[in-house]
Amino acid sequence: MSEKQQASVASSGRFAVFSYKATPYLYVAPFFILFLVVGLFPLLFTVWVAMRNYNTITGDSGWAVCGAVCGTRDQSLVGNFQWVLHQRDFWMAMRNTVSIFLLSSVPQIIAAVFIAWVLNANLKAKTFWRMGVLLPYVIAPSACGIIFSQIFSDKSGAFNVLLQTIGLAPIAWHADTLASHIAIATIVNFRWTGYNSLILLAAMQAIPTDLIEAAVVDGAGKARTFFSVTLPLLKPTLIFVILNSTIGGLQIFDEVQMFNNGTGAAGGANNQFLTVSLYLYNLGFNKVTIGESNIGRAAAVAWLLFLVIVLVAVVNFSITRKLADAETRGKKRMQKKAQ
Amino acid sequence: MKKAMKLGAIAVTASMIFAGLSACGSSTQGNKTADGKTVIKIQTFNNFGYEKSTAAKPGADLFAEYEKLHPNIKIESTVASSSDEARTAFNSSISTGSNSYDIFAVDIAWWPSIRAIGNKFMDLKDYTKNNNWPDWVVKTGTDDSGRLIGAGTDIGPTALCYRQDLFEQAGLPTDREQVKELFGGENATWDKFFEIGQRYTQKTGKPFIDNLGDVAAAMKVQKEEVYVSKDDKVIATEDGIHDMYNLLTKNANLSAGVSTWSDDWNASFNSPNGFAVLTCPAWEVNNVKGNAGADFRGWNVADVFPGEAGTDQGGSWLTIPESSPVKEEAAKLVAWLTNPEQQSKVFVAASNFPSSPKAQATPEVADKTDDFLNNAPTGKIFANRAETIKHIPYINAKYYDIDSKFGAALDRVDCTKEQTPEESWKQFVEDVKALS
Numbered sequence: 001m002s003e004k005q006q007a008s009v010a011s012s013g014r015f016a017v018f019s020y021k022a023t024p025y026l027y028v029a030p031f032f033i034l035f036l037v038v039g040l041f042p043l044l045f046t047v048w049v050a051m052r053n054y055n056t057i058t059g060d061s062g063w064a065v066c067g068a069v070c071g072t073r074d075q076s077l078v079g080n081f082q083w084v085l086h087q088r089d090f091w092m093a094m095r096n097t098v099s100i101f102l103l104s105s106v107p108q109i110i111a112a113v114f115i116a117w118v119l120n121a122n123l124k125a126k127t128f129w130r131m132g133v134l135l136p137y138v139i140a141p142s143a144c145g146i147i148f149s150q151i152f153s154d155k156s157g158a159f160n161v162l163l164q165t166i167g168l169a170p171i172a173w174h175a176d177t178l179a180s181h182i183a184i185a186t187i188v189n190f191r192w193t194g195y196n197s198l199i200l201l202a203a204m205q206a207i208p209t210d211l212i213e214a215a216v217v218d219g220a221g222k223a224r225t226f227f228s229v230t231l232p233l234l235k236p237t238l239i240f241v242i243l244n245s246t247i248g249g250l251q252i253f254d255e256v257q258m259f260n261n262g263t264g265a266a267g268g269a270n271n272q273f274l275t276v277s278l279y280l281y282n283l284g285f286n287k288v289t290i291g292e293s294n295i296g297r298a299a300a301v302a303w304l305l306f307l308v309i310v311l312v313a314v315v316n317f318s319i320t321r322k323l324a325d326a327e328t329r330g331k332k333r334m335q336k337k338a339q
Numbered sequence: 340m341k342k343a344m345k346l347g348a349i350a351v352t353a354s355m356i357f358a359g360l361s362a363c364g365s366s367t368q369g370n371k372t373a374d375g376k377t378v379i380k381i382q383t384f385n386n387f388g389y390e391k392s393t394a395a396k397p398g399a400d401l402f403a404e405y406e407k408l409h410p411n412i413k414i415e416s417t418v419a420s421s422s423d424e425a426r427t428a429f430n431s432s433i434s435t436g437s438n439s440y441d442i443f444a445v446d447i448a449w450w451p452s453i454r455a456i457g458n459k460f461m462d463l464k465d466y467t468k469n470n471n472w473p474d475w476v477v478k479t480g481t482d483d484s485g486r487l488i489g490a491g492t493d494i495g496p497t498a499l500c501y502r503q504d505l506f507e508q509a510g511l512p513t514d515r516e517q518v519k520e521l522f523g524g525e526n527a528t529w530d531k532f533f534e535i536g537q538r539y540t541q542k543t544g545k546p547f548i549d550n551l552g553d554v555a556a557a558m559k560v561q562k563e564e565v566y567v568s569k570d571d572k573v574i575a576t577e578d579g580i581h582d583m584y585n586l587l588t589k590n591a592n593l594s595a596g597v598s599t600w601s602d603d604w605n606a607s608f609n610s611p612n613g614f615a616v617l618t619c620p621a622w623e624v625n626n627v628k629g630n631a632g633a634d635f636r637g638w639n640v641a642d643v644f645p646g647e648a649g650t651d652q653g654g655s656w657l658t659i660p661e662s663s664p665v666k667e668e669a670a671k672l673v674a675w676l677t678n679p680e681q682q683s684k685v686f687v688a689a690s691n692f693p694s695s696p697k698a699q700a701t702p703e704v705a706d707k708t709d710d711f712l713n714n715a716p717t718g719k720i721f722a723n724r725a726e727t728i729k730h731i732p733y734i735n736a737k738y739y740d741i742d743s744k745f746g747a748a749l750d751r752v753d754c755t756k757e758q759t760p761e762e763s764w765k766q767f768v769e770d771v772k773a774l775s
Contacts (some may be wrong), residue, residue: 056430057452070774080530087773155603173754174598261601269750270757270766285427290736 050299051077056288064296080293080300090301092271093279094308096181100256100275101249101312103185104192109241111189112196113234117226119197120204130201133194140190145258148187153261176260180273187255192248196241203237204230239320246316250309253277276305370441370664376413380671381442383418384425386625387492387655388689389676390416395629397690401681412668422446432740433459433660442673445489445656450479451736453489453658457482461492461659466670470678471697475730480656489656490677493691495555495620496649496724502625503713504637505615509543511535515715518641525643529558529586530679532645539615546595549607549614551587551753552746553585553599557618558583561648565732566741576768584745584767588752588760596754605630609637618644620652621692623668639713640678642720649727654694692721699725735747739775744770 035296053061053075064079066072069086076082085318115133123129136144151158152173166293190193207230256275260266266282267274284298354773370378372647383389390398402414418441419425426449428582432439433456443753444454447681481487499522503513512518516566523531536547547556559565559580566575569598574580595614597603619640627638644650657673659666675681682693683701690709693699699722732738748767753759758766 056434057456059434088769089773150602153602153606155597156606157602172755175757233474261598269747274753285430286423287740288426288430288452289740290452292736 038086046299046302049296050303052079052296053079053293054296054299055290056284056295058290064293080296083293084297084300086302089271089274089279089302090276091161093267093274093276096177096267096271096273097250097275097277099178099251100181100188100252100273101186103181104188104252105242105245105249107185108189108193109196109238109245111193112200112241113231113238115193115197116200116204117230119201120257129303130198133197135194136191137195139191141254142258144187145255147182148190148255149259152183152259174259174268175272177270177272180259180268183253184252184259184273187259188249188252192245199239199241200234203234207233209293228329239317242316242320243313246313247309250305250312251277253281257281264309276301276308280305347384347475362677372413375731376766377665377668378413379416379442379665380415380440381417381444381657381669381672382425382428382440383416383444384422384446386418386689386691387444388685388691390418391731397689399681399684401676401684405675409436412672414672422448425702436660436662438660438662438664441659441665441669443658443660444492445658447479447654447656447731447734448621448739449527450489451734451738454482455736457484457486457488457650458543459661460486460488461661461663461666461670462486462488462671463659463673466674467677469632470674471695471745473694473696473725473728474517475651475728476694479731488581489658490673491678491694492655492657492682493622493653493685494725494728495622495651495696496692496721496728497618497620497644497652497654498640498720499643499645500617500619500638500640500712501609502613502615502637505543505545505611507614509539509545509615515639515641518639519643522641522643527643527645528647529645533586533590533593536616540593540596545612546614547593548595548616549597549604550594550599551591552747553574553618555583555587555749556652557644557650558587558646560650560732562732563730565738566745567733567735567737569733571735571737573737573741573771575771576743580745581764584748584764585760587749588763591753591760594753596756598750598754618650618652620650621686622653622690623710624690624712626719633711636711636713638711640715640717640720644724644727648729649724649733651728653726686718690717692725696725729774740774741771744774 051064053064054222055061063075063077064083065075066079067084070082117131119126119133144236152160154160154170154174157173160173163170171179173179211229211233212225215229220228252275256273256278257266259273260268263271266286267278280298280301283301284295286292372378386396386398388398389401390396390399391403392398396418402416406412406414419428425444426446426554428439429443429445429449430452431437432443460482466489467487470490476491477487480487480491484486499518501518506518507513512521521535528577539547541543561580563569564574564579566573566580568574595607597607597614608627609632619627624640631638657677659673663669677695679693679695679698679701682695682698683704685691686693686698687703687707693704698704699718702717705722707716708714709717722734744767747770748763751763751766752760
């Protein structure tokens with residue numbers, strides 16, 4: 001073999017090594033390029049917009065200014081943030097978002113675990129029941145919103161008509177803060193409980209039956225088996241479900257927008273059910289008040305919402321892990337005692 | 340069409356599906372079709388009466404007519420279900436210069452922001468020489484340097500719609516001439532209006548009006564300055580508006596407390612316990628008909644309206660962005676759509692009242708009667724109402740932000756009944772402060 005040929009083999013060898021090493025990255029590249037363009041870039045651009053005096057129609061006009069609510073016309077990087085934090089509407093929106101999130105996510109996940117547990121038992125017509133709980137999920141969120149906003153109408157709604165026929169006082173669904181939150185949480189729960197149940201059911205079916213059987217042989221009852229064996233083993237899935245509903249719950253928009261039903265301030269005459277997403281949308285896209293940094297302020301709201309979601313998600317994550325760990329530790333202690 | 344902003348979101352879904360279908364159906368490349376026709380894209384909202392007539396949205400099928408007259412033109416029309424939705428598309432198209440549409444229908448509420456960027460829109464003056472509008476319609480559509488950037492379509496002269504069946508039960512006259520006299524004819528005042536309302540409600544125990552916000556909307560546009568003065572000072576918390584607020588909240592007991600466009604509001608129109616009068620812009624007759632059912636014969640309309648000046652609620656304009664690649668062709672279409680002849684056709688088919696005085700005088704418009712309203716001569720009644728409109732209030736960038744807070748203030752007393760008038764006013768004053 002001549003030197004030339006040898007070199008060529010070596011080079012093709014080097015190429016082969018390179019291509020062997022690079023190919024996996026090429027395969028995942030489309031996702032990351034797409035993410036860069038439609039995910040990361042807008043994310044970073046939002047930081048920029050949040051610091052600028054930016055109007056949807058007239059565009060960028062320098063660094064942000066807080067204005068009369070802070071008593072200053074000075075330009076500053078945090079002007080939009082300051083303005084937002086001075087708005088009563090923003091804090092009302094924050095309160096409502098957290099309240100609706102708690103009213104929807106907590107009962108929803110508890111119900112989902114229970115439904116999954118029931119579905120995991122030996123039922124007749126298994127597939128029918130399993131499909132049944134998923135059915136609300138095929139309805140679009142806004143469609144759910146329309147249906148329920150009619151049910152929850154203050155005067156002609158099915159719910160209040162029902163209450164009145166049995167002699168009870170109708171509930172002011174759009175006027176009372178807590179009532180409106182419960183109504184909106186109902187829309188969310190209707191749609192998402194079944195979906196979460198199915199995910200948890202899949203996780204339950206992955207639990208080895210011999211573990212359950214062992215518990216039963218040891219004399220554990222149904223409840224004991226569930227709390228000491230099934231629930232700890234559901235931990236990773238529960239974390240996933242809880243994180244998902246945290247993110248979705250804090251961003252709630254469609255259901256609230258549809259719940260409004262009629263003219264007037266979206267979110268209620270007294271901000272009874274204004275959520276942060278709805279506030280952001282109104283600020284950035286609905287109102288384009290000339291001379292105001294409307295989209296800049298909306299971008300600031302978006303970042304504040306992002307921070308809150310991260311915070312809540314971290315808290316939820318650690319709570320879930322601690323709870324499940326406590327279970328496992330408790331079990332270990334018991335085993336030691338038994339020995 | 341300000342009032343007609345929120346239609347059912349069912350329509351949103353439906354229009355999205357249709358938008359999707361039409362997007363698949365057309366084989367356009369840029370602004371030419373495959374067979375060389377020039378494509379003009381137009382966005383309207385609610386119902387401008389330009390499309391083929393359907394049960395829910397009557398129309399004069401004008402696009403098809405124009406295409407027949409101009410075989411080299413193809414019109415692609417998108418109808419947004421609400422003006423809010425249309426405005427979002429308008430804003431992003433104008434601010435990015437993406438030319439999503441060549442013609443945009445615009446609502447009166449958009450004018451402050453359009454005027455701020457007036458030079459981004461085409462001057463239509465040379466194209467609309469044969470069109471005919473009252474001064475205030477032209478004035479609204481003109482930018483600060485005197486260019487005509489909006490061509491007026493319909494206006495919203497407002498009359499008094501009333502339930503003759505409920506009036507009869509309450510011992511009030513039912514004939515529309517007598518009702519006109521009852522409210523004071525040409526000298527009708529708001530005090531008289533509320534006085535009749537109090538008598539009605541005391542006698543029957545039923546609501547007289549739908550909600551305070553609706554009445555306020557009709558009252559305020561009779562003023563020349565509402566929330567802001569002509570030198571751009573905020574006067575929303577001063578005596579003018581406060582007096583109006585006090586008069587309205589003092590009569591809150593007359594209200595059914597149903598928010599406009601809500602399901603409760605829709606359900607009230609043919610109810611025996613529904614409200615008895617409605618401040619009725621011409622285009623709202625469609626909504627009354629839709630909610631009451633076309634066979635319901637309880638509604639009538641009287642040629643009278645309280646207050647010192649005529650009331651215009653709604654009205655729209657067509658604009659063309661300067662950057663449109665087919666702006667000359669689009670301008671010809673706009674001029675044609677807004678000329679008196681086409682305006683008459685739209686009124687005959689739908690109920691959008693022509694802004695053009697010439698169109699108002701044509702026999703098709705002037706002689707139109709509506710059997711739903713017990714054969715009321717709607718053409719004549721709304722033309723008389725239109726004649727009393729001399730101006731619309733001065734509107735600047737702050738106007739509608741304050742307006743929505745004012746509406747909420749009335750709602751808190753009227754619809755949700757959670758605050759006393761004093762508490763709600765206090766919150767309104769704070770809200771207005773926070774807007775700066």
